Amino acid sequence: MGEAIVITSGKGGVGKTTTSANLGTSLAILGKKVCLVDTDIGLRNLDVVMGLENRIIYDLVDVVEGRCKTHQALVKDKRFDDLLYLLPAAQTSDKNAVTPEQMHKLIGDLKQDYDYIIIDCPAGIEQGYKNAVAGADKAIVVTTPEVSAVRDADRIIGLLEKEEGMEAPKLVINRIRSHMVKNGEMLDIDDITTHLSIDLIGIVVDDDQVIKASNQGEPIALDPNNRASVAYRNIARRILGESIPLKPLDEEPKGLVAKLKKFFGVR
């Protein structure tokens, strides 16, 4: 019996889809059987980031409306040997085409066959959000070091804490830019975690390679040498229960780490 994790944020564009793609990829690299589920109906793009767009035949709405069997809609990622699949969102229907009850059932079925179900949630707190969290056991909240993103993360955490049977959500801080934190132009990690008072599970730097990789349909996590990739792989290992210390920036060259620690208030 697998585990379903919803990736959510409240605010749009902070990196939910990027995080979903890279956590799914990292978990598959670690040998887990993973199904990615895109619930952003009408604005799907997890398939693009994964480079699986051209192989879509059926989608989420086809499955819940019974036009196909679940396995027929799953797109296999050929880079992995039968470990990574994607259930794409519908591009043409609207968000109300699916109900939370249907999602709950669907995710429950997928949990029979996969170790991890990673659910990419749309922005906002309406129907799409409700669908995405309906079947989830755990939640990861993604934020960037901006006041507006943190504010929306707070709102979402409040909602997630009310979900029955859901574990306390974990936090990913995405797109940290060390020089801006240094200059006091961005919220630092301490500010964000004390404000939101939930556990931090990862910090990801802002890196142009992430955008480039997404554009090419090759999630950055496939590159073992990239800083953001290391961060995503570390999050995946923490999900598996490994205790990997949270460094302010998982992959800054030494020397600088010590310097940065001061700015992050890490002792």
Next chain:
Amino acid sequence: MSNKLLPNANVIIKGTKEGLTLHLDDSCSFDMLLEELEAKLSANMKAPENKPSISVRVHTGYRYLTEQQESRLRDIIAAKKTFKIEGIQSNVITIDEAKSQREASEITSMAAVIRSGQVIEVPGDLLLIGDVNPGGQVSAGGNIFILGALKGIAHAGKYGKLDSVIAASVMKPSQIRIGDYLNGAPEPNSEEQSGMECAYVDNGQIIIDRLQILKRIRPNLNRFEGGF
């Protein structure tokens, strides 16, 4: 016709330094009571025209007056221009009243972070162990005590109790309200604030000050009895 047989038995008028006290019997029927009151007030109290009005207190004993009954009673007394009603007292209240009185004097404690979009409301005092984040709101019929940072909205004395206070370990509210008084975010303190702070109403405006001042300006916060 018992009031004919026992005249003046159900309404007893006593004079005091402050004015008059009407003791109303609580076992006769209400209509009988009003009839007798009417008669007694018209018969005995023909005061001269331009005298100052006389204060009247009413005691209804163990009789519970509905709102409607109370207003009928007031009408009869007010119809005699000489009288001014100071108050109506009864030895009994309804269960609902008793409940809300108890709630209004109770402290509700909770350990939580009040996040953006969340609203907490209590009838009495609130003791919150945790923060109120921006976009979150706490309100209370009485005082609000926050062991944590107040960064959202706090509304004390929601139903008009203007002596209510708001205290917080870290006072960085986006808005503070006490009764109908309202204070936007206070000017950012240039020096980092060192201790806990409180907010209270003084002279029609909300003041933010150090916590220690409360024992002087709000002695009613002290419910400790005995010496120390």
